[in-house]
Amino acid sequence: MWSELRGLKDEIDFGTPPRDGSPVPLEIDSVAVTVPAGSSVMLAAAAAGRPIPKLCATDMLEAFGSCRVCLVEIEGRGGFPASCTTPVVEGMKVKTQTVALQRLRKGVLELYLSDFPESEMADGWSEFHETLKAEGVASHPYGKGGANHFEAPVDASNPYFLFDPAKCIVCSRCVRACAEVQGTFAITIAGRSFESKVVASQDQPFFESECVSCGACVQACPSHALVEKSLFEGEYKHAEPAEA
Amino acid sequence: MPNPLKPEKSVVTTCAYCGVGCGFKAETRAGKIVRMTPWKEGKANHGHSCIKGRFAYDYYNAPDRVRTPLIRASIDDPWKPVSWQEAFDYAASAFRRIQAKYGVKSVGAVSSSRCTNEEIFLVQKFARAVLGNNNIDNCARICHSPTQFGLTNTVGAGAASQHFDSILQADVIMVVGANPTEGHPVFGSLMKRRIRQGAKLIVIDPRKTETVESAHCKADVHLAIRPGTNVAILDSIAHVVVRERLYNEEFVRARCEVNEFENWTALVGSDKYAPEVIGPLAGVDPADIRKAARMYAGGPNSAIYYGLGVTEHSQGSTGVMCLGNLGLSCGMLGREGVGVNPLRGQGNVQGGSCLGSWPHVFSGYRFVTDDETRLSFEAEWGVTLDAEPGLRLPNMLDAAVAGSFKGMYIMGEDPVQSDPNQHHVIAAMKNMECVVLHDLFLNETSKYAHVFFPGSSSLEKDGTFTNAERRVSRVRKVVEPLADYQDWEITVKFMNAMGYNVTYNNPGEVLDEIARLSPAYRGMSFALIDRVGSAQWPCDENAPEGTEVLHRVKFPRANGLGAFMLTEYVPTAERTNDKYPLLLTTGRILSQYNVGTQTRRTPNSMWHPEDVLEINEQDAMSRGVSDGHWVKLSSRFGEIELRAKISERVNPGVVYTTFHHAKSKANAVTSDLSDWATNCPEYKVTAVDVVRTNGPAADSVQEAERPRIDELEPAECA
Known part of the structure; x- marks a missing residue:
């Protein structure tokens, strides 16, 4: 209970607050991972050891979706959703490191820079x-x-x-x-x-x-x-x- | 400009300030602390912090920290810096000489709620095993002693029933005589989080505190009572619970003593406690009393949090019992989201209370007169222990004045500043032959001391603190002690110099000894805390990682049942009249901590450079007082001068000030009445008047005649 507070870890930033929901299995870059329902794709990726770059997200705060650095590709969905504001769904297949994503992220980061x-x-x-x-x-x-x-x-x-x-x-x-x-x-x-x-x-x-x-x-x-x-x-x- | 310099090292430790006990990462660079950041895994704070713990840490390195031991033959002599061994030998031979001449009981010791559990335990061991008497006391007596008394007599344990996170399950939060957003800010933030999620808030407080109304947080009911009417208002709430049959009959029948419940309903159910009677007396709308009662009883989960606004009254213990009664009658105990919880002021008040720094009890509140308990300590310590309770601090001072008490070891307290009768304390101090003071800074008491042991701040030592939710957390050494030794080492070396042979390789071995001798701490160890982060007592074979919620199945009383106490309202003897028409109440502000020993040595004083008198516009106008004017605040006990601040936070007839700055001497005016059961001073109600003045002349600033007890440095209670 109260995973938003108690699930925090000192050395890891999950990007969005931990949740208490029932287990949801999905795949991040072909790595199988199970996280509680209500978790973000970003959190699932961190849990799978495939952390997604981010700037506006941190696990002590609710997702905001403003920095556009954490974009991912999800099989069967169009576009490049922000992983922080996208909740996990059972069976979801997520890619975090495609050429297209790298190009997009680079473009966003260059603008910041x-x-x-x-x-x-x-x-x-x-x-x-x-x-x-x-x-x-x-x-x-x-x-x-x-x-x-x-x-x-x-x-x-x-x-x-x-x-x-x-x-x-x-x-x-x-x-x-x-x-x-x-x-x-x-x-x-x-x-x-x-x-x-x-x-x-x-x-x-x-x-x-x-x-x-x-x-x-x-x-x-x-x-x-x-x-x-x-x-x-x-x-x-x-x-x-x-x-x- | 270059980027910030990266800290090199990080140590997880526990904050030295209030009873929330936040986990921090103390970061150093080149052996100096450069930053404190909140620890995300801290179970009391979950990565959050306040201005004190986060930023106000540099007092540890203040230039006036004493860095070498000092001795002198007479208090009229200048201090002489000496080696540690010389200081230990000097103090030990003086104590032995005094005991040989005046008797075993002519010396004693005092410890502090800002010390670690291990240090508190060692100081009482020093008194019992080394001095051979029970002359040991500490400051927890005079702040939350009514909590100990009132809760023990109702729910059986004088400690918070919950853990902080429990509030996230509460539907109704009732805050009585506390201002968490200022006094316990990190818990205050947690409370506000829950209120934003929709929990209802009831506040009982004479003042419209920040807790009553702030951004996205507003009390559903604020009972702005006249100071001193706590018990009346709580009895009136109970009246509504009883007369409207809002109580939880199933809980009462299963978990409480039913006869006592019936006696209680007869008392609080009587017409004299009807809201229509009590409302006008307490200065609140009777409809609001009914609303509060219905809201609390309706729950489904209602939690009570209270502070010194309940305890520091002539009926402080009765007020705590009222809260215990309410919790029991409505079944708001024994699960998540409910409970009756004191908010403790100092980092280790709960530990100070638990660990036997009392003249009559060992750790775990077990009586020194009990043979079985005493034998267990004798077996562990290898000495015969005195079966007769010792002297409380005030009694030690009385005996010193009378000439039979001649030596005192004081760790982390300043009785000269703290005692209600300063002249009396000074006379006592002057009459002693050896006063050994162990502290960070020279203070008022050091003027009368013969030996000064320079102590270590909590950033310089290892040990544990027990916070307001019974949570035992590790204090870890971040930097080397400025004066060579950690406090626990100093006490052990003093014991050795006295001829008592004992060795500890580290304070974890002291905690092991505490665990062997104290049931609630039986499972505690450095290893456990290092593994699980922190653990709440009771921690034993039934609860190997501690206990979050108390009273789930039964209450820790002989028959396991909750007890109702009769709580007749008796108005305080401190009354307003034509000469003193206003009521003064006191409190704290966010940026300062108690008397400011630590925070006044940091830039925190920029927020609160002086104490001011909050006064309602109506009272101010009739006295020709405007914002910023100097005023004289006078009571039957004394007078002080300070600046006025026109404020809507106080109602007409009530004025308010803080007590963070010694120079403003708020204590000089407060009454000398105290709680009927525990002698906790009545700081929260004093009849006063306010007149405009030209301000204090430079050379005639009021000297404190009677500093308030909680003006201890650095050991005052709360």
Whole structure:
């Protein structure tokens, strides 16, 4: 019971919360696996030892389906469904590593990378960095002169963590952690499209917002946009602007 | 800017703050803690955290941590840094000399709810086996002692009936005198999760706390009672349960003492507890009392969570019994989703209670006068033990003033700041020949100490904590002790210096000894906890991995039946009058922890730099007080000055403040009344008045005459 909480494992991120349902057998890349009903294809893949790359998904939060990195192919279905928002069905046959999928993922990741400070790539160890490495994406074809968020101001108002919008991929994990895990609802996404950004309360500095500094958003952030100040030596400086 | 530096090492341990007992991964780099992240497999927190455990850890490395042992012949001398051996020898010879001159019972020991189970056990062993008397006490007495008394007398066990996750099966949640979103934030988040899923919420609290209303979480019923009317309101709820026949007759007949049930129904069913009578007295709408009663009794699963707002009253024990009675009468015990649960303030209050740091009982609340129990300890410890109960801390202090008590070993407490009568404590301290203080920081008591053992924070040692749900979790050493030794080693070395030969290779061997001598902990070991993560007592051959829900089949009383206690409402002697027309109640805020020994040494103080007085606009306007004005808060017992904050959280007639900052001395005004059964102080009700002032002159800030008992550093209770 309460698998959403008790089924969590320290070293594994299943991508979506564990469930309690009756067993459902399926195949992931020809590997047979059985998971509880209500589980996502993403969770089944992790359980089968065939983890699917992801950015907006983590197993402490309900699936959201925004990052489009976790796409899969399912036999008998058209298109490329997101594995995080697709529940398992008995007998389902899932492919996670086709050429078409790799091409799609690469395209998506290159778009993310095009608005991520180049100076922050070399020694990064966030989930975002690790995902790019795992998928072999080290560059993008969009040049350096495009619109970006590199100079958006850092919010260092909270004594314990900072928010650097330059590294934010707007995956909403922080927003959902604040709502689902902490229950404070202090963070939201303001604006649409390229203007969309993470804001606390009424676009206030974190320290002045309703934020209770529980750290759930920092824990959830996949790109070190929200990050503990204690991990830096010396004062935090904004990313270098990209060279045109 | 470079990326963050990656931590090199990670150790799973248990948070040192509140009674939730969250699992954390303490991450280090170059031997220094750089981050605490919540442990996803922690059974109390499931990967969640709060501002205190997650971020406020750097107090451990504060510059004013004492790093070498100190001694001095007289409290008028300056401290002299010495080697550990010198300090042990000095303290041991002083204690032996005192005992030779004044008798075996002229010395004693005090332990703390912030120490590990192993340390608490060793300190009581020090008193019993080494000093040869039962002069051992600890601070758990003065916060949740009514819980021990009230629950033992109704359901048979003075501990939470459930595990935290049980709340996810609750349909109705009743919170009484507690504010989990501030005091127990990670449990508060779990509670809110359940409320968002549709559970109903009843809050009984004078103040409109964040628990009453926050984003997507609103109490269905909030009984904003006048402080001091807990028992009246709970009896009135019981009245509705009885008169409307909402009780669970099947459960009562099968599981409870029926005669006592009938006596209880006669009392609470009488007209004097009708909502129409009690409502006006308590300041709430009678219809809301009926609504709360019907909601609670209707369940189907109703769970009670309560805090110091129930216990810290002159009828604190009665209030706890009211909750036990309610749970029994409606059959809300013995399965998932129900229960009666105290929310404990400190990380190890439950452990402090269980492990024999009391003058009259061994671990597991077994009396020192009981020959069989005492013999089992004598066999294990190889010494003859005193069969006569020892002195409580207040009695030790009285005896010190009288001249018959001359030496004390104090681990992790600050009685000079904590005792209700500071002058008396100081007189007692000055009258002793050797006070050995074992702590992280020099504190008020250290001014009167002769030996100072610099202790280790919970990040520097191994052991276990027992949280508010009876869960025993591992505390693991993350960094080396700043002063060379872990606290358990210091106590053992002190025992050895006293001439008692005992060796432990690690504190796991102390837990093994606890397990051999304490039925509820019989199956506990480091190996078990390392394997299963954590385990709730009772843990024995019948429950090898612990017990989540108590009372499933019977209650741990002689006949196995739940008992109803008679809970007549007796108003507190603390009353308002023309001179003191308002009622003061006190509480906590999220960012600070108790008196702030730890949190005030971190940036958490940015959120709460000072204690303020919350006052309703109506009361403020009639006194010419606006937001931010300095006011004088006076009671029959003293006065303090602090800033006012106009707040809708308190009703007219009620004011509220926190007690996190020693400088505001909230304790100087609180009453000196206490619980009739356990002497737990009545901190939650004081008649006061508020007048506007120009603020404290720099040199005339009020000195605390009578610090509140739970202003202990670092050992206050909750």
